[in-house]
Amino acid sequence: MKYYGNKSILLSISKPQLNMSLRFYHSLLLLQLIFCSISAILSQDNGDPAIRTMEAFSGYPIHESNSFATDFVSSLSVDALTLQKQIDELSTFSDTPAPSVTRILYSEKDVLARRYIKNLMTLAGLSVREDIVGNIFGRWTGHEAELAPLATGSHIDAIPYSGKYDGVVGVLGAIEAINVLKSIWYIDQFSFGLSCADWNFNRYGFKPKRSLEVIMFTSEEPTRFGISCLGSRLLAGSEALAKDLMSTVDSQNISFLDAARSAGYAKEQDDLSSVFLKKGSYSAFLELHIEQGPILEEEGTSIGIVTAIAAPASLKVDFEGNGGHAGAVLMPKRNDAGLAAAELALAVEKHVLDSGSVDTVGTVGILELHPGAINSIPSKSHLEIDTRDIDEKRRNIVVEKIHQSAVSIAKTRGVVLSEFKIINQDPPALSEKLIIEAAEAASKELNLTHKLMISRAYHDSLFMARVSPMGMIFIPCYKGYSHKPEEYASGQDIANGVKVLALTLAKLSLQ
Ligand SMILES: *[C@@H]1O[C@H](CO)[C@@H](O)[C@H](O)[C@H]1NC(C)=O
Ligand SMILES: *[C@@H]1O[C@H](CO)[C@@H](O)[C@H](O)[C@H]1NC(C)=O
Ligand SMILES: [Zn+2]
Numbered sequence: 001m002k003y004y005g006n007k008s009i010l011l012s013i014s015k016p017q018l019n020m021s022l023r024f025y026h027s028l029l030l031l032q033l034i035f036c037s038i039s040a041i042l043s044q045d046n047g048d049p050a051i052r053t054m055e056a057f058s059g060y061p062i063h064e065s066n067s068f069a070t071d072f073v074s075s076l077s078v079d080a081l082t083l084q085k086q087i088d089e090l091s092t093f094s095d096t097p098a099p100s101v102t103r104i105l106y107s108e109k110d111v112l113a114r115r116y117i118k119n120l121m122t123l124a125g126l127s128v129r130e131d132i133v134g135n136i137f138g139r140w141t142g143h144e145a146e147l148a149p150l151a152t153g154s155h156i157d158a159i160p161y162s163g164k165y166d167g168v169v170g171v172l173g174a175i176e177a178i179n180v181l182k183s184i185w186y187i188d189q190f191s192f193g194l195s196c197a198d199w200n201f202n203r204y205g206f207k208p209k210r211s212l213e214v215i216m217f218t219s220e221e222p223t224r225f226g227i228s229c230l231g232s233r234l235l236a237g238s239e240a241l242a243k244d245l246m247s248t249v250d251s252q253n254i255s256f257l258d259a260a261r262s263a264g265y266a267k268e269q270d271d272l273s274s275v276f277l278k279k280g281s282y283s284a285f286l287e288l289h290i291e292q293g294p295i296l297e298e299e300g301t302s303i304g305i306v307t308a309i310a311a312p313a314s315l316k317v318d319f320e321g322n323g324g325h326a327g328a329v330l331m332p333k334r335n336d337a338g339l340a341a342a343e344l345a346l347a348v349e350k351h352v353l354d355s356g357s358v359d360t361v362g363t364v365g366i367l368e369l370h371p372g373a374i375n376s377i378p379s380k381s382h383l384e385i386d387t388r389d390i391d392e393k394r395r396n397i398v399v400e401k402i403h404q405s406a407v408s409i410a411k412t413r414g415v416v417l418s419e420f421k422i423i424n425q426d427p428p429a430l431s432e433k434l435i436i437e438a439a440e441a442a443s444k445e446l447n448l449t450h451k452l453m454i455s456r457a458y459h460d461s462l463f464m465a466r467v468s469p470m471g472m473i474f475i476p477c478y479k480g481y482s483h484k485p486e487e488y489a490s491g492q493d494i495a496n497g498v499k500v501l502a503l504t505l506a507k508l509s510l511q
Contacts, residue, residue: 072206073445075184076502078176078495086172087494090116090156091164100485103158105219105230106134106263113156114263117171117216124178126214131275132266135231136216140178142208142509148283150208150509151468152177152501153215155231155460159223163487165477167220169494170288174214177288177502181206208509210283217460224250224259232460234275236467242272282468284435284508287461288501289472290489294480295453302496303450304474305439308390309462310359310454311428313399315385317344317406318419323371323379335414338369338378343413347405348385351398359454360394362387362402390428390454399425429462435471435508442503448496457482473500 093113096102103110118136121128126138139149154170184206218231225248227233233241248256260266291297296304321337322329345364352362366384385402389395403420410417436452443450453474455461461470475497478488 070445072184072506073503076180076446076499077183078180078498078502080491080495083172083176083494083498084491086120087164087168090168090172094158096161099163100161101158101164102160102162103156104160105157105221105224106259106265110157111263114216117156117175120172120175121214124175125182126175126178130265131235132269133231133234133260133272133275134218134263134265135235135275138175138178138214140182140208140212142211144209145211147210148280149211149213150284150286150505151213151215151282151464152286152288152505153213153217153460154287154289155217155220157219157221157223159221159483161485162483163481163485165290165487165489166292166482167289169290169475169489169497171214171216173288173494173498173501176498177505178212178214180498180502181208181212181506206506208506210509210511212505212509213282215285220460225256229458229460229463231275232463234272235277236463237276238463239273242275245272246270277467279467282464283511284432285461285464285468285470286435286439286501286504286508287459287464287470287472288497289455289459289474290477290482290487291474292457292477292480292482296451296474296476297478297480299451300449301451302448302476302493303439303443303500304453304476305431305436305443305450306455306461306472306474307431307436307452308454309429309431309458309465309472310361310388310390310456311392311395311426311458311462312386312388313395313425314423315383315387315399315402316419316421316423317341317383317385317417319344319381319406319410319413319415320418321377321379321413321415324377326375326377329377334377336377337381337415340409340413340415341367341369341378341381341383343409344383344402344406347409348387348402351401351405352387354401355389355394355398357389357391357394359391360387360389360398361456362398388428388456390430392427395428396425426458426462429465429470431471432469434511435469435504438507439471439473439500439504442500442507446496446499446503448500450500471504473497473504 090113091098091101093109093116094101094103095107095109103113114134114136118128121138126140128136128138130136152174155167156171158166220229222228227241245256250259257266257270291304319337319340321335345367348362348364352360363386364383365386368382369378370380387395387398406417406420440450455472459472461472464470475489475493481487
């Protein structure tokens with residue numbers, strides 16, 4: 001029989017004493033049984049069992065320190081092979097051949113993939129529930145089930161011909177993080193409040209104080225209905241989206257509700273506001289994700305801890321001029337809608353650069369001219385503009401300046417600004433300081449290099465931030481590739497990410 005730990009009164013015995021007589025051994029066991037019973041009585045008004053357990057094994061009060069004992073940290077063990085197998089298996093639920101992955105919301109393959117996830121959640125001992133748009137929740141009930149749970153998760157839908165890691169790492173990785181925490185067993189001589197029936201083993205698994213919940217969000221990608229982060233936007237309480245979805249159809253004229261019903265959701269109700277979460281429903285939300293950029297890989301850094309998520313504003317602009325024959329209409333007589341568009345594109349660049357921050361970016365991704373013939377002056381032009389920042393005010397100033405430019409360009413060129421539409425203008429989100437600190441501490445304790453960084457792509461976390469403190473953990477991915485079949489993250493990097501996630505969840509679950 002071997003005992004670890006440093007705080008036992010009963011069992012602070014030196015090695016020679018272990019070679020004790022059987023009789024002494026028996027009296028020791030008897031003493032321990034008595035001690036155990038007394039502890040159980042004392043424990044009733046002795047605060048939280050999980051904290052006491054953690055304190056007992058770590059040797060110092062959890063409240064005063066965010067660090068975990070080395071034993072706990074070094075016993076975090078990720079089953080990287082099984083996790084890779086699951087990533088590979090999930091990628092076979094695809095409408096296009098490997099290595100590409102195409103998994104569209106509420107398609108047959110999406111439904112099969114959802115079943116796969118729910119099955120893994122059940123195997124991990126989580127209680128599974130779904131809301132009427134198919135956000136999936138798997139809960140591990142904590143000691144203090146009445147406290148707001150701590151949540152983690154991501155998405156598994158995949159745009160056409162994309163890869164198998166985007167989102168998936170944050171869902172399968174979250175379930176694995178739960179498995180990692182559930183399989184930690186440490187020797188605990190102070191089994192206060194926990195089952196004394198097990199006293200002769202003195203081994204207890206990690207128990208969270210707050211419940212832990214894994215979330216798989218519905219449709220992060222906008223592929224089918226043109227709406228990104230559909231599930232998390234609804235969870236965050238978007239009234240406008242709940243209303244719009246009543247009349248939203250896909251390219252085949254299939255309504256959102258019919259599509260949801262064909263996948264087994266929204267059966268009876270069609271009041272999507274039942275999906276909304278109250279603010280404070282979660283104590284924190286944490287998402288593990290591949291970086292989708294090259295920085296971590298280039299620098300050889302294992303973990304990125306996201307401090308802010310940039311958010312885009314998307315604009316649609318139309319100019320209308322007079323057109324005419326490219327030879328016959330002389331220059332002073334022209335009202336060229338194409339040149340108005342060209343001028344506006346340059347104005348977008350200027351306003352973005354004028355913000356003075358590298359975090360402000362702007363892109364004219366679409367510029368179309370009508371009628372689009374070499375010998376015809378463009379009579380109409382159409383631009384779609386994306387501008388992003390982590391500072392909402394600064395980004396909105398850029399949007400306002402683009403608008404002013406569009407108005408004045410139209411005036412000087414004698415064209416009509418027939419449309420200036422802000423398609424969306426989501427606010428950026430800042431990560432919660434406590435979550436950043438917990439993830440940093442976890443990386444350090446795991447001896448993993450880490451850096452603080454900004455997420456320039458947006459994620460379900462951007463919307464979860466509206467109802468919960470939020471944080472994100474990034475892992476490197478090959479050349480920063482994403483949304484294509486070459487997307488790849490190594491087993492080692494994924495395992496590192498899962499460990500940091502598990503340890504950060506463990507820390508936050510006790511707060
Ligand atoms: C789409 O479906 C609706 C309702 O079924 C129908 O009224 C409408 O005509 C359809 N539109 C197209 C473009 O097929
Ligand atoms: C981290 O490194 C320290 C010092 O080298 C070592 O004592 C500790 O066990 C390591 N922790 C882990 C989790 O590898
Ligand atoms: Zn994603």
